[in-house]
Amino acid sequence: MSTTTTGPMGYDEALEAYEPVLGLETHVELGTASKMFCGCSTTFGGEPNTQVCPVCLGLPGALPVANAAAIEYTIKIGLALNCSIAEWCRFARKNYFYPDMPKNFQISQYDEPLCFDGYLDVEIDGRTVRVEIERVHLEEDTGKSLHVGGSTGRIHGADYSLVDYNRAGIPLVEIVTKPIVGTDRLAPEVARAYVTELRELVRAIGASDVRMEEGSLRCDVNVSLMPRGSSEWGTRSETKNVNSLRSVERAVRSEISRQAGVLAAGGRVVQETRHFHEDTGETTSGRSKEEAQDYRYFPEPDLVPIAPDRAWVDRLRTELPEPPSVRRRRLQAEWGLSDLDMAAMHNAGAIELVEATIAAGAPAADARKWWMGELARRANEQAVELVELPVTPAQVARVAQLVASGSLNDKLARQVLEGVLAGEGEPDKVVEARGLAIVSDDGALGDVVDQVIADNPDVADKIRGGKVAAAGALVGAVMKATRGQADAGRARELILERLGVS
């Protein structure tokens, strides 16, 4: 029984006994100016219920008209995913009672998606994995609910809910993979790489800002396990709204461990929706899907069919941007990086950031060094994506320039970045406020050098006697005395000069 109390199994152990099968459903809010079926603005973060009209509120008599730009973006996403584009298809009503849609139905697509049968190749550790795409269809997003009462702000235990319909009706593209088999222990990495690649592709098309933290790209992760050697798939769970690339990977890993624990103890996996928790990296049970949902789909009577003209589709194909994988190879050549370094940058989500930092005036090597070094370390410490760090490519470029011009050394530059991340303002402001400029004027530095020589007569004698290498100890003392703010090269020159060996 599923009531058996079992803990999750270790990941390696789980993979020895079971093979995972994945499925990913990704929702992308399109970046159109207006909603899917009405002229309300789609701007994020507006005051509640200020971007609504009779159409998206489902008021009687209101009629939808499809947004041409949303149809074009969807076809472009389909083409970029190597899909076939339907010659003819319709919208459908998905009927359900849930107050996130004021109409009691969502306009979606059912058995006639706009795009179908495609694939996306992703690279993991130098190996290419082909993820097959089942369908790409267009629908409308739902409103946002605040759950009041209960302890956690979750729907469970809430006394009532408050709904903001600003998001209701924003065009939403759903991209569904076919079951992904044979990834074996790389399943979590494949899931992450797929969403990363998809996100870059959609961003390159300009169809969405694909900000996972703002919910404009959301991922549902389906996982099932089958015993090794079996060809019969197990029961899957669906983990909803996994909101960062890192979480996609963690959710897959956590579900593999959890399901293996259940199966190994003789239990059975329940087909259900699960919720991912960012804090613990685990999933918990949501609503059970044991009773099949009956949405009573039927063709949307208020919208006529879409029949994309082949000339139109061909024109959209010519407008597709350079594919992200091709672009990466080009940048790799331009930056002179090894496959390994480039893959590391890709996995860290650093490519766009480094590119933007170079565009803002930093040398390529410096841009890469800061993002992949100090900033990657800080992102990792805080368990956030690089892009979520509160520092812009322009600010990183400025820090790199200050180092290149000799105003900062690397140690001080790290402190400047720390200040920027702490919200202390632009790099120049942080330098000034924290007094971080390198001390290289001979007056101030000379005083420190004199003091250090006086404090270390033995070392000074050795240097006078010709042991120039011993100067390093005195330079270290100068750096310590100035808390790292001295220009080390100039300090060394001054020491040797004072001791008469320059």
Place this chain on the structure above:
Amino acid sequence: MSAITRDEVAHLARLSRLALGEEELDHLAGQLDDIISAVARVREVAADDIPPSSHALPLVNVFRADGIRPCLSREDALSQAPATEGDRFKVPRILDEEA
């Protein structure tokens, strides 16, 4: 053979959140069966070369350009709501306790 069974009507009523009593189900199942059987006569004239259609007019690709139009004011938007709180629509508890 009936076009729709009483059980199917009960199922649809539940999906539609209609609380129908036993007598109402008996009554409506018969009526719906008559209606569906009447409409089903279309099949007698629709040969294989006539595809099913969902729209009466032979129109496709009716789109609008992606432009912003004025929205309702929030006051107007909320004016018809049975309950509001904090500029939002207030709705009853969504999930029952056991869910």
